[in-house]
Amino acid sequence: MENKTTIVNLTEEEFVYPGNRACSGCGLSIIYKIGLKALGKNTILVVPPSCLTVLQGVYPVSTTKLPVVNVTFASTGAAATGVRGAMKALRKEDVNVVAWAGDGGTGDIGIQALSGACERDEDIIYICYDNEAYMNTGIQRSGTTPQGVLTTTTPIKGKLQQKKDVPAIIAAHGIGYVATASAAYPLDLYDKVKKATTLPGPKYIHVHSPCPPGWNFESRYTIKIGKLAVQTGLFDLYEIEDGRFRLTGASKKLKGRERKPVTDYFATQGRFKSLDKDLVARVQAQIDAKWANY
Amino acid sequence: MHIIDSGNVAAATGVKLSRAQVIAAYPITPQTPLTEKLSEFVESEELDAQYIPVESEHSAMAVCIAASTAGTRAFTATSANGLLYMNEQLHWAVGARLPIVMCVANRGIGAPWTVWNDQQDTIAQRDVGWIQIYANDHQQIIDSVIKAFRLAQTVSIPVMVCYDGYLLSHTYMPFDLPDQEKVDEFLPPFKAANFLDPENPGNFNPVTLPDVRPDQSGTTRPGYIEIRHRLQMDLRASLEVYKEIDADYKKDFGRGGHPFVEEYKCDDADFVAVCIGSLSYHLRDVIDAMREDGIPVGVMGVQLYRPFPDQAIVQALAGKKHVIVFEKALSYGNQGALYADIKSALYNAADRPTIQNFILGLGGREIKTEQLLAVLREACAKPGTAEDTPRWVGLKL
Numbered sequence: 039m040e041n042k043t044t045i046v047n048l049t050e051e052e053f054v055y056p057g058n059r060a061c062s063g064c065g066l067s068i069i070y071k072i073g074l075k076a077l078g079k080n081t082i083l084v085v086p087p088s089c090l091t092v093l094q095g096v097y098p099v100s101t102t103k104l105p106v107v108n109v110t111f112a113s114t115g116a117a118a119t120g121v122r123g124a125m126k127a128l129r130k131e132d133v134n135v136v137a138w139a140g141d142g143g144t145g146d147i148g149i150q151a152l153s154g155a156c157e158r159d160e161d162i163i164y165i166c167y168d169n170e171a172y173m174n175t176g177i178q179r180s181g182t183t184p185q186g187v188l189t190t191t192t193p194i195k196g197k198l199q200q201k202k203d204v205p206a207i208i209a210a211h212g213i214g215y216v217a218t219a220s221a222a223y224p225l226d227l228y229d230k231v232k233k234a235t236t237l238p239g240p241k242y243i244h245v246h247s248p249c250p251p252g253w254n255f256e257s258r259y260t261i262k263i264g265k266l267a268v269q270t271g272l273f274d275l276y277e278i279e280d281g282r283f284r285l286t287g288a289s290k291k292l293k294g295r296e297r298k299p300v301t302d303y304f305a306t307q308g309r310f311k312s313l314d315k316d317l318v319a320r321v322q323a324q325i326d327a328k329w330a331n332y
Numbered sequence: 333m334h335i336i337d338s339g340n341v342a343a344a345t346g347v348k349l350s351r352a353q354v355i356a357a358y359p360i361t362p363q364t365p366l367t368e369k370l371s372e373f374v375e376s377e378e379l380d381a382q383y384i385p386v387e388s389e390h391s392a393m394a395v396c397i398a399a400s401t402a403g404t405r406a407f408t409a410t411s412a413n414g415l416l417y418m419n420e421q422l423h424w425a426v427g428a429r430l431p432i433v434m435c436v437a438n439r440g441i442g443a444p445w446t447v448w449n450d451q452q453d454t455i456a457q458r459d460v461g462w463i464q465i466y467a468n469d470h471q472q473i474i475d476s477v478i479k480a481f482r483l484a485q486t487v488s489i490p491v492m493v494c495y496d497g498y499l500l501s502h503t504y505m506p507f508d509l510p511d512q513e514k515v516d517e518f519l520p521p522f523k524a525a526n527f528l529d530p531e532n533p534g535n536f537n538p539v540t541l542p543d544v545r546p547d548q549s550g551t552t553r554p555g556y557i558e559i560r561h562r563l564q565m566d567l568r569a570s571l572e573v574y575k576e577i578d579a580d581y582k583k584d585f586g587r588g589g590h591p592f593v594e595e596y597k598c599d600d601a602d603f604v605a606v607c608i609g610s611l612s613y614h615l616r617d618v619i620d621a622m623r624e625d626g627i628p629v630g631v632m633g634v635q636l637y638r639p640f641p642d643q644a645i646v647q648a649l650a651g652k653k654h655v656i657v658f659e660k661a662l663s664y665g666n667q668g669a670l671y672a673d674i675k676s677a678l679y680n681a682a683d684r685p686t687i688q689n690f691i692l693g694l695g696g697r698e699i700k701t702e703q704l705l706a707v708l709r710e711a712c713a714k715p716g717t718a719e720d721t722p723r724w725v726g727l728k729l
């Protein structure tokens with residue numbers, strides 16, 4: 039993007055009231071605050087059960103200064119479709135219709151409704167914050183939990199299977215805009231969300247979201263850990279615009295440079311405690327192979 | 333103007349006349365032609381609505397829920413497994429107090445697969461909190477759809493309009509098309525008190541706590557149980573509301589006047605057959621034949637099943653000797669649901685008739701007039717000897 043947002047020109051307008059029910063150090067808290075700034079006032083949010091439901095506050099108190107409709111777990115993509123349909127019927131086309139869901143709500147139970155919305159070319163923005171497990175129900179494995187991670191349903195050996203690549207699945211629908219972002223790089227996220235508000239059709243943004251209790255680290259390390267995921271080349275920041283893939287921000291800067299070893303990232307979190315050497319080596323090899331293709 | 337067309341087209345035409353704004357549906361037999369007709373209305377621009385061909389029934393109701401929360405008139409239709417697939421969403425639509433209207437072409441549910449008619453699909457959903465209206469013919473289908481939209485937006489509760497699959501959905505009958513201008517007068521545009529509005533943001537369907545809680549200004553706001561109690565009160569109050577809407581409709585269109593039960597030769601009857609749906613019209617032939625033999629029998633079709641019109645039913649059955657309840661569904665492991673509901677309503681009545689339950693027609697098993705005649709003859713010959721266990725009609729093995 040030509041005009042990158044900086045901390046100097048970032049809007050001071052807030053759409054999230056201070057003080058909410060998220061844990062301290064919550065990556066989602068950062069993403070939500072920044073994402074809503076980028077979306078602006080003329081926005082309607084659709085939210086399934088997740089940590090965001092809780093962050094939003096308990097009736098009759100609400101954290102968000104935008105209209106929000108809470109919907110059932112599997113229905114986010116379809117519910118966003120319904121809001122867009124209503125806006126068309128009411129001739130209020132300039133509203134941003136934004137679905138905001140967790141990784142489980144997106145890549146597992148909600149993938150059918152999301153896939154349907156993408157295929158129908160609905161004019162919606164879908165933001166998935168990926169904290170890599172079902173956190174709201176107490177840290178159970180999800181399709182997007184990485185291999186080897188300890189969760190309450192993979193308590194001893196860690197998850198045996200690989201992380202599902204949800205942005206790739208969504209990109210395979212051929213929609214105009216797919217991007218990844220990280221809570222550790224909020225301005226990069228801001229610019230991507232902002233760009234999404236200017237594009238037609240479905241826009242999907244997948245945001246890596248460190249979670250202190252779920253990943254087992256001290257809440258002051260959220261940004262550090264988010265950055266390490268990018269700096270080790272494990273989680274990449276990119277955009278796929280009209281089918282063209284390009285690395286962005288911190289990931290782009292990594293190109294041709296030496297990346298930190300993935301063990302630097304694993305060492306920061308208790309959830310990787312049961313990783314064995316073989317798996318670590320395999321993950322490092324996967325990262326190296328991926329980057330060889332960039 | 334009269335036209336001759338199918339029950340599904342009667343339903344679709346009712347939706348068009350009601351000016352639905354957002355329609356989402358997923359095909360399932362025998363509802364499919366209704367969905368096809370609506371997409372045709374929208375594509376031909378006869379109806380100014382958004383038609384959203386979703387990828388499942390769960391999503392169809394999600395679209396309706398969201399579109400209704402945003403302040404538009406929303407419609408969907410389904411049958412059988414499609415209705416069951418929506419179950420979570422049905423509860424959500426009620427809890428969110430949304431005036432969605434849905435048609436259900438009644439069909440039996442799998443396993444094993446059947447595409448044919450019975451009423452297990454909607455009867456199994458009787459406790460979700462939706463209002464359930466049952467139509468007995470094509471005219472009642474189109475009229476009920478229009479009334480349903482007005483009822484739904486008056487009481488902020490979603491309404492199902494149910495009609496027998498194939499028997500009504502796919503048969504052709506003449507019916508009158510209500511005049512659009514008169515429908516517009518009868519059914520004003522939907523204006524939600526609260527809706528998704530960036531100018532006036534609200535958080536819809538948030539997390540609640542078991543207890544009441546003050547808001548920022550110190551006003552006590554309800555907890556979950558108060559919110560649910562209000563729903564129950566409003567559902568009960570909607571009996572009276574529907575009666576008024578039906579009376580209005582009769583004034584404007586000349587049809588109706590029996591919102592709760594539709595009676596046939598019941599006034600002087602000692603014996604009353606009771607059922608839901610088109611079977612009650614089939615039974616009229618049987619009643620006529622028995623009347624020729626001098627048997628004082630009538631038939632009563634239950635038109636509104638939820639909220640249950642218990643007072644109207646008790647009144648209609650007061651002083652009768654014997655009641656025979658026919659059902660194309662049951663509460664498995666117990667009895668017919670309608671039978672149990674009627675018994676419960678009659679429990680406190682001074683002058684209780686005896687009552688008997690027959691299950692028939694499941695999965696589209698043909699119901700023969702002679703069978704009904706034989707069953708009713710026997711029941712009327714030996715009233716008072718009725719047993720509480722439902723009898724099954726027409727079993728061949």
Ligand SMILES: Cc1ncc(C[n+]2csc(CCOP(=O)(O)OP(=O)(O)O)c2C)c(N)n1
Binds near residue numbers: 111140141171172173
């Ligand atoms: C149909 C249904 N199944 C299960 C649940 C329970 N549930 C609520 S939130 C949640 C996990 C959400 O995980 P994710 O989408 O990753 O968001 P997170 O909590 O991690 O923020 C589950 C399983 C539900 N609300 N609805």
Ligand code: SF4
Binds near residue numbers: 059248
């Ligand atoms: S569990 Fe994790 S994602 Fe959920 S509120 Fe706490 S820090 Fe945020």
Ligand SMILES: [Mg+2]
Binds near residue numbers: 142
């Ligand atoms: Mg999660």
